Amino acid sequence: MSGALQTIGLSKRFGGLTATDDVSFTLGHGARHALIGPNGAGKTTFINLLTGVLSANEGTILLEGEDVTRMPQQQRARRGLGRTFQINQLFGAMTPVESVGLAVSERMGGGGQFWRRLGKRTDIVDEIVELLRQFRLIEVMDEPTARLPYGKQRLLEIAVALASQPRVLLLDEPAAGVPEAERGELLDTLAALPRDVSILLIEHDMDLVFSFADRISVLVNGALFAEGTPEVMRNDPRVQDVYLGSDNHV
Amino acid sequence: MIPILIDGIAYGMLLFVLASGLAVTLGLMNFINLAHGAFAMAGGYVTSVLMNSHGVPFLVTLPVAFVVPALVGAVLERTLYAPLYERSHLDHVLFSIGLTFMAVSATTWAMGSQQQLISLPGWLEGRFALFGIAIGRYRAFLIVVCAALVVALQLVLTRTRFGSRLRAAVDDRRVARGLGIRVETIFAATFAVGSGLGGLGGALGVPMLGLDPTFPLKYMVYFLIVVTIGGTAGLAGPFLAALIIGVADVAGKYYLPELGSFLITLLMIVLLVLRPQGLIARAR
Amino acid sequence: MTDQSIFLSASKPRHDSDAATRRALDDLRRVGRLRPAELLFWGAALASFLVLPGSHLLLSQTAILGLFALSLDLIIGYAGIVSLGHGAFFGLGAYTAGIVSVRLTEEPLSGLVLGGLVAALAGALTGPLLTMRATDLSRLMVTLGIATLLHEGANQLTWLTGGADGLSGVTVAPILGLFEFDLIGTTGYGYCLIVSFVLFLAARRVVTSPYGLSLRAIRDNALRARAMGIPVAARLVGIYAFSAFIAGVAGALLTQVTMFTSLDVLGFERSADVLLVLVLGGVGYLYGGLIGAVLFTVLQDRLATLSPQYWQFWIGLILVVIVLIGRDRLAAVPVRLRAGLSGRKAAAGEGEA
Incomplete structure (x- = not known):
């Protein structure tokens, strides 16, 4: 049983530094899995390996059982691997309608159509509106993304990823930097993400981790340190040690 | 075979001196300065005018051919170039092409469009035999002078305080500023030295490359090839690239004259496609 | 962004009842919409x-x-x-x-x-x-x-x-x-x-x-x-x-x-x-x-x-001046002109476009 996403002996070195150290990890189907660890534990490197921004020195990555280790980013994305970014990566000059619409039309294979006018396919428009409603972006849907409040941009970051209908979604610190007033909205939409999408959440915010995840893995110095249910992890003295000892608890 | 090699090495070393300033502007300021050849041309004209109109000896004109473009470079850097560092590469290209066109036109207006000829002192003319191989005296002179310049440059970069500050500024402008290094002054000084070296190269190149107002456009591609192929991580890459190009160009023109500059350009495209960061890329 | 209110009536959305759909369609069609100045040009x-x-x-x-x-x-x-x-x-x-x-x-x-x-x-x-x-x-x-x-x-x-x-x-x-x-x-x-x-x-x-x-x-x-x-x-x-x-x-x-x-x-x-x-x-x-x-x-x-033979000099000068003034700043001039002519203030986003 390979799960939705699996790594076997994954390693990445930068010069003498081992950023990812022999990680064998499985994300189950429909999972709500959190990956935690102190700063510099290699969480973002791990995500970049999974998505293909970086290429691994050793090891294998399986997406729904298919070896994607050597595939470029866009092919993994086309096979159902979606992600959000720790720092917003949005199209500043485009509106939310255009950004989500682009993702939907790319998914439907219409992204290369150069002779069709935008806004002609009503099925796409209906889906865009549905997604924007789900992520509470209706009021700001036709404003340039760069001018949206930060919390709305964070929501759009997830909406764009979800518009590609990924089978596996990697959320890289979705709540980072969101002001307290806009947080509730974000947490609600996270909780309402479709159950058939397998989600790996990378997060510093322990409240969010424990409210969201049904399984937790701990990464320390690039290696998997512990894994288990939230209850087990909460009471594991080693995990508390790593977290409290490293002085990085947020 | 060997005379061609020596010719190529002399040409390559000259190219390096001409292009080293460009390598520095690119590496340090990340500025694509297509007008670098205009500074080289200025040096060439300084030497030509001093020799032909004022009877100044060739060797005496060389320092002047360095100083004049260096001063012009310093002034232009502070007034025109510096405000554009943060702009897009497209802006760099537009601005420096514009400057080149102005230089070409202004030189035609002031000096006429004909080739500038200088007569070298007797001891630099003709050939001498070394181990039975006839070597052009001026070629040998070029190799010696350029090699000395290369060594001097390398020493300045690696052994002096200025060099270490320059390298710090190249690595990380912000950190260098934080360390109290006056980055702006370093930029201006480096730009000036680079322009001066270009000017010196232009002067040294008059007998070999010729000199007329289209010089900056004619040789722009060669300077850029040296820098793009060599990479901007240090001087070793451009030096190596300049030698390769010098030898390849001379050999190509000797053995396959009908191909002209075809081979060099093709070589450049292939190398750039394989290694867009140049032969010796900056460590990241 | 152009002034959208002028064009709202121009497009015919299919779901007239749904205001959100209409806005979304309108936004998607914005870039392709024919502007009066285009007719003027041709x-x-x-x-x-x-x-x-x-x-x-x-x-x-x-x-x-x-x-x-x-x-x-x-x-x-x-x-x-x-x-x-x-x-x-x-x-x-x-x-x-x-x-x-x-x-x-x-x-x-x-x-x-x-x-x-x-x-x-x-x-x-x-x-x-x-x-x-x-x-x-x-x-x-x-x-x-x-x-x-x-x-x-x-x-x-x-x-x-x-x-x-x-x-x-x-x-x-x-x-x-x-x-x-x-x-x-x-x-x-x-x-x-x-x-x-x-x-x-x-x-x-x-x-x-x-x-x-x-x-x-x-x-x-x-x-x-x-x-x-x-x-x-x-x-x-x-x-x-x-x-x-x-x-x-x-x-x-x-x-x-x-x-x-x-x-x-x-x-x-x-x-x-x-x-x-x-x-x-x-x-x-x-x-x-x-x-x-x-x-x-x-x-x-x-x-x-x-000065026919120095044409290239003027090309060069124009390039240099355009870059020194800044292309984005020059691009904003017609927008301000138009705003001045029509007596309206330019919309906030127009200068950035």
Whole structure:
């Protein structure tokens, strides 16, 4: 049983530094899995390996059982691997309608159509509106993304990823930097993400981790340190040690 | 075979001196300065005018051919170039092409469009035999002078305080500023030295490359090839690239004259496609 | 963003009941919407044909230059690729049309289409060299290098191209067998205008399609575009080849209208001139190249009479001044002017567009 996403002996070195150290990890189907660890534990490197921004020195990555280790980013994305970014990566000059619409039309294979006018396919428009409603972006849907409040941009970051209908979604610190007033909205939409999408959440915010995840893995110095249910992890003295000892608890 | 090699090495070393300033502007300021050849041309004209109109000896004109473009470079850097560092590469290209066109036109207006000829002192003319191989005296002179310049440059970069500050500024402008290094002054000084070296190269190149107002456009591609192929991580890459190009160009023109500059350009495209960061890329 | 309230009534959404759907549709159609100024522009182009019969030769050159600059806008403004060698495609088109006329057929449309196709093929073949791991500088050098290779090639293949003497003996039969090319250039200008208009419409259609949207996204944030599954390299090569096609057609037009072509169609100066033309008119909205060509022609006319041999100096000065003032600041001038004329304050976003 390979799960939705699996790594076997994954390693990445930068010069003498081992950023990812022999990680064998499985994300189950429909999972709500959190990956935690102190700063510099290699969480973002791990995500970049999974998505293909970086290429691994050793090891294998399986997406729904298919070896994607050597595939470029866009092919993994086309096979159902979606992600959000720790720092917003949005199209500043485009509106939310255009950004989500682009993702939907790319998914439907219409992204290369150069002779069709935008806004002609009503099925796409209906889906865009549905997604924007789900992520509470209706009021700001036709404003340039760069001018949206930060919390709305964070929501759009997830909406764009979800518009590609990924089978596996990697959320890289979705709540980072969101002001307290806009947080509730974000947490609600996270909780309402479709159950058939397998989600790996990378997060510093322990409240969010424990409210969201049904399984937790701990990464320390690039290696998997512990894994288990939230209850087990909460009471594991080693995990508390790593977290409290490293002085990085947020 | 060997005379061609020596010719190529002399040409390559000259190219390096001409292009080293460009390598520095690119590496340090990340500025694509297509007008670098205009500074080289200025040096060439300084030497030509001093020799032909004022009877100044060739060797005496060389320092002047360095100083004049260096001063012009310093002034232009502070007034025109510096405000554009943060702009897009497209802006760099537009601005420096514009400057080149102005230089070409202004030189035609002031000096006429004909080739500038200088007569070298007797001891630099003709050939001498070394181990039975006839070597052009001026070629040998070029190799010696350029090699000395290369060594001097390398020493300045690696052994002096200025060099270490320059390298710090190249690595990380912000950190260098934080360390109290006056980055702006370093930029201006480096730009000036680079322009001066270009000017010196232009002067040294008059007998070999010729000199007329289209010089900056004619040789722009060669300077850029040296820098793009060599990479901007240090001087070793451009030096190596300049030698390769010098030898390849001379050999190509000797053995396959009908191909002209075809081979060099093709070589450049292939190398750039394989290694867009140049032969010796900056460590990241 | 343009003032949307004017256009709300213009589009007919299917779900009138659903305000959100209507807004979304409206937003998606915004970039493709025809603006009154566009009609004005093409109206003026048509008027120039009717009221300036004495200038048809000059106007043909302007239209060709404008079409060429439009093609450059597609790769600089829409694909974000800086090129110093776009003249390569113009020259390929020019020589192809010339050679077709000398060796194959004098029928003009075949030469025109073949010129475009040969250039497009060259674009499709060389495009991947620019999209792999390229930096701005390596792209500049590769484009410049390819143009140099072609220039050198055309210079050497004397039997085919006429070498340094240029390709003479180009004759062009009447267009569609009906319109014969005349000495004052009326047929030529009409031909150039129609071809330019058709290709402009095609380019407009492409940049306002879903494909065009993906190009905007790639230019804005290539990292996200990849994460979205967009095949970035393939999309860029596509627009590069399309741009090469238009440049090739522009070159073919020049050969057919002047019945001659020579090495300078492949020269560096031509690639530099077209950059100036585009920058004069503004990058990234398709009309920049066309407007720039008009400005360029007027400037050339004025400055060349002032001091014909130092024309290049003025080109250089204009480039330097434009960059020093700042292209974005210059682009904001018409917006402020329009706002001033209509007595309204410019919308906040207009200056950034």
